[in-house]
Amino acid sequence: AQKVTQAQTEISVVEKEDVTLDCVYETRDTTYYLFWYKQPPSGELVFLIRRNSFDEQNEISGRYSWNFQKSTSSFNFTITASQVVDSAVYFCALSEATGANSKLTFGKGITLSVRP
Amino acid sequence: ETGVTQTPRHLVMGMTNKKSLKCEQHLGHNAMYWYKQSAKKPLELMFVYSLEERVENNSVPSRFSPECPNSSHLFLHLHTLQPEDSALYLCASSQEIGSGRNYEQYFGPGTRLTVT
Numbered sequence: 182a183q184k185v186t187q188a189q190t191e192i193s194v195v196e197k198e199d200v201t202l203d204c205v206y207e208t209r210d211t212t213y214y215l216f217w218y219k220q221p222p223s224g225e226l227v228f229l230i231r232r233n234s235f236d237e238q239n240e241i242s243g244r245y246s247w248n249f250q251k252s253t254s255s256f257n258f259t260i261t262a263s264q265v266v267d268s269a270v271y272f273c274a275l276s277e278a279t280g281a282n283s284k285l286t287f288g289k290g291i292t293l294s295v296r297p
Numbered sequence: 298e299t300g301v302t303q304t305p306r307h308l309v310m311g312m313t314n315k316k317s318l319k320c321e322q323h324l325g326h327n328a329m330y331w332y333k334q335s336a337k338k339p340l341e342l343m344f345v346y347s348l349e350e351r352v353e354n355n356s357v358p359s360r361f362s363p364e365c366p367n368s369s370h371l372f373l374h375l376h377t378l379q380p381e382d383s384a385l386y387l388c389a390s391s392q393e394i395g396s397g398r399n400y401e402q403y404f405g406p407g408t409r410l411t412v413t
Contacts (some may be wrong), residue, residue, distance in 0.1 A: 188372075213399075218404075223409045224385060224387075224406050224409070225405065225407065226387065226389075227404075228402070228403060228404075231399075231401045272340070276399040277399075278399055283328065283343065283345075283399045283400070284345070284353065285402060286339075286341055287339045287340040288339065290339070
């Protein structure tokens with residue numbers, strides 16, 4: 182069975198600080214996909230990134246970067262120079278490629294508060 | 298309209314009422330999903346539809362009844378709900394499923410349901 186653990190529940194930083202959100206996953210499949218979503222106070226989950234298990238290259242998109250380490254089953258997310266607008270709940274999710282329905286298993290989410 | 302829309306955004310209903318939640322996607326996707334998000338719990342997948350056929354029914358009580366008349370619309374019919382059903386109900390859509398490529402899901406803003 183697949184599982185996603187986001188051990189941090191709440192993080193509070195001051196604007197311009199860097200912050201890393203941790204994600205550890207478990208799966209028996211060799212082919213799987215990992216995702217990060219952002220949920221601002223408005224409620225809508227916003228897709229941030231999708232990564233397949235064969236692509237271990239780290240990715241950078243503006244102030245966002247992701248570190249995929251298959252050896253430790255982790256897919257961590259770093260926000261550089263955080264801003265107040267980054268305040269949201271962030272979810273890591275896993276989907277096994279063998280499933281017939283692309284089922285996403287979500288972690289419990291990390292609430293990030295960025296103070297001015 | 299773009300993306301995934303949901304109506305109503307807020308709903309208060311008594312335990313004996315019957316109501317329906319509506320979701321519409323404007324992304325040309327052929328898979329749609331219902332999720333339940335309760336306080337302090339991970340997102341729970343409820344139903345998955347692919348090409349208007351239900352491919353997943355995640356042990357959801359029969360008081361929740363989904364309907365997918367076409368690939369752009371998804372409904373969740375509610376009747377005789379319980380107070381513990383109060384939650385944020387999120388709709389999502391994605392490209393083809395079952396292909397092993399597990400595309401990202403795009404979410405609507407959700408319906409905040411309160412059962413009194």
